[in-house]
Amino acid sequence: MADPQLPVRVAAAQALQAVEQGQSLAQSLPLAQARVAPQDRPELQALCYGTCRWYHRLDSELGRRLNKPLRPNDRVVHQLLLVALFQLRHSQQADYAILNETVEACRVLAKPHLAGMVNAVLRAAQREGEPDHGSESALYSHPEWMVEKLRHNWPEHWQAILAANNSQAPMTLRVNARQIDRDNYLKWLRDDGIEAKATGHAPHGIQLARPLPVERLPGFADGAVSVQDEAAQLCTTLLDLAPGQRVLDACAAPGGKTCAMLEQQPGLAEVIAIDQSETRLPRIRENLDRLGLEAILLAADAGATGDWWDGRHFDRILLDVPCSASGVIRRNPDIKLLRREGDIAALARIQLGLLESLWQTLTPGGRLVYATCSVFPQENHRIIQRFLRQQPEAELVALPVQWGLDTGAGRQLLPDPQAQDGFFYAVLVRRHDGAPNAHTNDQGSGL
Ligand SMILES: C[S@@+](CC[C@H](N)C(=O)[O-])C[C@H]1O[C@@H](n2cnc3c(N)ncnc32)[C@H](O)[C@@H]1O
Known part of the structure; x- marks a missing residue:
């Protein structure tokens, strides 16, 4: 059994080490929470989120303060130091308490031989204060590639996006x-x-x-x-729901938008909510039950329509595709550590593939809302532009709204420290009189 009284910073260091190894905080934090006293859990969460938020800046400072990198076996002490630096730079806790507890934590982690080094590094950090950031990655506390990509994609907004990503989101x-x-x-x-x-x-x-x-x-x-964030709420307002419609929510878990559409249009004939993840699907049921709503739930790859579709077309489709989540970094700062530049092209291929497959299930005259919580055009308007070129039956609907930026093929909301997350929306209708679409699936995305 795990020790329920683990010091909070030790549990934080272990959770962060798991993130460095590729787990999300959503995966690693519950395990860490189980190892600390219940009254320590809010602090543990704050330490993990805060250290991820400022990771690239803290890691840059620590790299310069260490004479040589810690051995792979001692890596958890690196995380321990990052947590302490986070507290020195961003918390109200007294410096001496941070130092004493961190040195003591070395013993709890069975690394007493590193206690002296930890003490020396933190004393210097306390005495000398925060150094010049040295690089843009440290200055903005984002991976270099994200800073570059945002600057390239949003020449007028990139710094505001980076600042918003480092802010704490409203509830x-x-x-x-x-x-x-x-x-x-x-x-x-x-x-x-x-x-x-x-x-x-x-x-x-x-x-x-x-x-x-x-x-x-x-x-x-x-x-x-x-x-539910305001930007997520806007997705379902674009569906133009009306009584009698059959609606598909193609990537539905945990069901925030499934529930929103059922709340907003009680007269819908049927709502089918699909998610590929069998473990996430029960979250939709929990949300529906709490709200007293009903939908048909399917665990499937929505794009493999041969596996689940009965051939009856949908009047409305919400395609809230898996994405980089680059618009919700302020809520999920671990994304900065987890995402790799190469992920974006891979995600774009999946996104276009889902759009191509699900288009076949939309009734002529029906409406599809494509949404992401990403701020990268590669996952957003470039997918829509590409789809419009290859699918003559698809028509882009101009949105009669005041919010967001018009990208020419959908609307982009950027994260706002005072308001909503970053999100992208495109609304497509399937023309009655378009050319046959059977060829589109064979082409591959080529992204
Ligand atoms: C952005 S989240 C959806 C959030 C959800 N619409 C809400 O508002 O609560 C994307 C979801 O897509 C699911 N997913 C990824 N690939 C899928 C696929 N091929 N078919 C169905 N679901 C998929 C993931 O498991 C994840 O739950």
Whole structure:
């Protein structure tokens, strides 16, 4: 059995080491949480998220402070030092406590021979303060390739995107329109002493002044609200839902958007929610149950239509494709460590492939919303441009909205420290009178 009293910084160092080895924080943090006392769990989370957020800057400083890199066997002490540097630079904790606890943690990790070195490095860091950042990667605390890619893709916005990625995201709610309207829920929050305001663009959104545990939200357990960023909420508003429609949510887990569409249009004939991940699929069921909603759930590769499609066309399709998640880095700072530059082209191939396959299941006259939480054009408007060139039946719908940037083939929202995540949206309709589309699947994406 794991020791329930592991010091919080030791558990943080171990969780971060797992991230360095390729696990997401969503995977590694629950294991670490199980090893610390319950009252330490919020601090453990803050240490892991904060250290990932500032990883590239902290790692650059540490690299310069170490005479030589730690041996692979001692790598966890590298993470321990990053956590301590994060605290020295970004927390209110007293320096002497950070130093003492970190030196002590070396013993807990069975690395007492490194205690002297750890002490010396942290003393120097405390005495000398934060050094010049030296590189753009350290300055912006992002991997070099991401800084370059953002600068290239968004010459006017790249620094704002990088700054937004390093900010802490607000907590945003979606009011369940079947139960209560937004004004009344805002009043309920006010009566409970919770400060909040309506979101600027999403009609059912509420942004809290400060995050808080969902158990403290009035009516949460009974389905009055869900947690969902404003940008994610906007996806379903673009579907133009109406009674009687058959709707496909092709990449649905954990079901935030499946639930949103069912809340917003109670008269839908049928909603089919697919996800490839058998482990994520139950999360959709949990969300539907809490909100008192119904959908048909399928565990399948949505693109392998031969495996699951019965040949009946859909009136509406939401294609919220797997992506780099580069628009939600502020919520998932581990993405900076996990994502590789080569992932983007691989994801683009998957994204175009899903769009090509699912297009066949859309009824003539039907509407498909393509969405990503990415800010890289390769996953966004370039996919749409490419698809429009190869698919004469597809027509791009101009969106009558004020928000976001027009890319020429869809709209891009960039992450806003005061508001929504980064997201991309394109709305396509299938023309009644277009050319046959049977050839499109054979071409391959060539991306
Ligand atoms: C961006 S998330 C979806 C978020 C979801 N729409 C929501 O709002 O809660 C992408 C999802 O696509 C799923 N996925 C990836 N490839 C897939 C495929 N080929 N077929 C179906 N689902 C897939 C992943 O398991 C993941 O749950």
